[in-house]
Amino acid sequence: MDTLQSQMQTLKTRASVCTDCELAETRANVVFGSGDVMTKLVLVAEGPSAADNHTTLPFSGPTGNLLDEVLTANDLTRNDIWLTNIIKCRAASSKGGRLKNRPPKASEIKACAKWLDGELTLVQPSVILCMGAPAAKVLIRRSFRITEERGIWFTDTQYAPYAMATFNPAYVLRQTGEDFTAMRQVLVDDIADAVRKLQQADEIPRLTLF
Ligand code: SF4
Numbered sequence: 001m002d003t004l005q006s007q008m009q010t011l012k013t014r015a016s017v018c019t020d021c022e023l024a025e026t027r028a029n030v031v032f033g034s035g036d037v038m039t040k041l042v043l044v045a046e047g048p049s050a051a052d053n054h055t056t057l058p059f060s061g062p063t064g065n066l067l068d069e070v071l072t073a074n075d076l077t078r079n080d081i082w083l084t085n086i087i088k089c090r091a092a093s094s095k096g097g098r099l100k101n102r103p104p105k106a107s108e109i110k111a112c113a114k115w116l117d118g119e120l121t122l123v124q125p126s127v128i129l130c131m132g133a134p135a136a137k138v139l140i141r142r143s144f145r146i147t148e149e150r151g152i153w154f155t156d157t158q159y160a161p162y163a164m165a166t167f168n169p170a171y172v173l174r175q176t177g178e179d180f181t182a183m184r185q186v187l188v189d190d191i192a193d194a195v196r197k198l199q200q201a202d203e204i205p206r207l208t209l210f
Contacts, residue, residue: 004037004038004122005037007122008037008119008122011032011115011118011119011122012032012033015030015032015088015115015118016029016030016032017030018030018088018089018112018115020111020112021089021107021108021111021112022108023087023089023090023091023092023104023108024089026089026090026092026093026094026099027048027053027089027090028053028054028090029053029054029056030056030088030089031047031048031052031053031056031057031058031085031088031089031090032056032084032088032115032119033058033082033083033084033085033119034057034058034078034082034083034084035078035079035080035081035082035083036079036080036081036082037082037122037123039080039081039082039123039125040123040124040125040126040127040198040201040202041080041081041082041125041126041127041129041194041195041198042081042082042083042084042119042120042123042125042127042128042129042160043081043082043083043084043128043129043130043131044084044085044086044116044128044129044130044131044135044139045058045059045084045085045086045130045131045132045134045135045168045169045170046085046086046087046103046104046131046132046134046135046168047085047086047087047088047089047090047091047104047134048085048087048088048089048090049061049063049090049101049170050090050092050099050101051063051064052090053089053090058083058084058085059078059083059169062173063169063170063173064169066169066172066173066184066187067083067169069184070169070184070187070188070191071191073188073191074188074191074192074195076191076195082119082123082125084116084119085116085135086104086109086112086113086116086134086135086138086139087104087108087109087112088112088115089112091103091104091105091108103134104134109134109138113138116138120159120160121159125159125160126160126161126162126197126198126201126202127160127161127162127163127164127194127197127198127201128157128159128160128162128163128164129163129164129165129166129190129191129194130163130164130165130166131165131166131167131168131169132146132165132167132168132170132171133145133146133165135165135168136149136165139157139158139159139163140154140157140163140165141154141157144165146165146167149165150164150165150166150167150186150190151164151165151166151186151190151193152164153197161201162197162201164190164193164194164197166186166187166190166191167183167186167187167190169187171183172184172186172187
């Protein structure tokens with residue numbers, strides 16, 4: 001029987017040649033999820049950045065550096081989690097001969113859902129932390145509002161017993177001064193909360209033994 005790693009590699013290989021939406025025309029590379037397939041903690045953001053589009057890794061460049069910092073503050077690295085996006089190709093439009101980032105269209109998110117579904121079905125996380133509203137709208141609920149519902153745990157979602165949303169590090173990076181410091185701390189604290197929830201989820205099967 002195939003190992004989990006080889007099943008994920010097969011999924012990645014299939015996704016790497018996907019042309020199921022128009023983003024295939026402007027991408028340099030498909031950016032599949034990365035990390036530990038055996039983890040129970042999955043972080044999901046909106047989509048690949050311009051840097052990711054070239055490195056093929058999610059959260060590369062300055063945003064990835066910030067993510068690494070807030071993971072390190074919780075004694076984690078990206079090798080301890082599964083890190084992915086709701087779409088696997090950079091969403092960009094050509095303007096004046098140059099590609100400019102834009103939000104993904106609903107049709108693109110729908111076309112790409114099979115890859116995210118494949119990843120989450122293989123990993124079977126206990127905890128999903130959505131980074132930003134677009135991921136939360138897909139994985140928690142369509143009406144999700146980050147300003148009102150960040151930090152709230154949801155237990156009625158499709159892929160994990162616990163799901164919550166925090167800010168996207170890319171958004172935090174656009175803040176300055178005290179706002180940046182405060183939002184960076186929110187990221188650190190929300191990841192700490194996710195780790196606590198993971199430990200709680202881990203205890204449930206053991207508690208039911210007695
Ligand atoms: S965004 Fe997803 S569905 Fe669209 S081409 Fe890329 S991998 Fe395929």
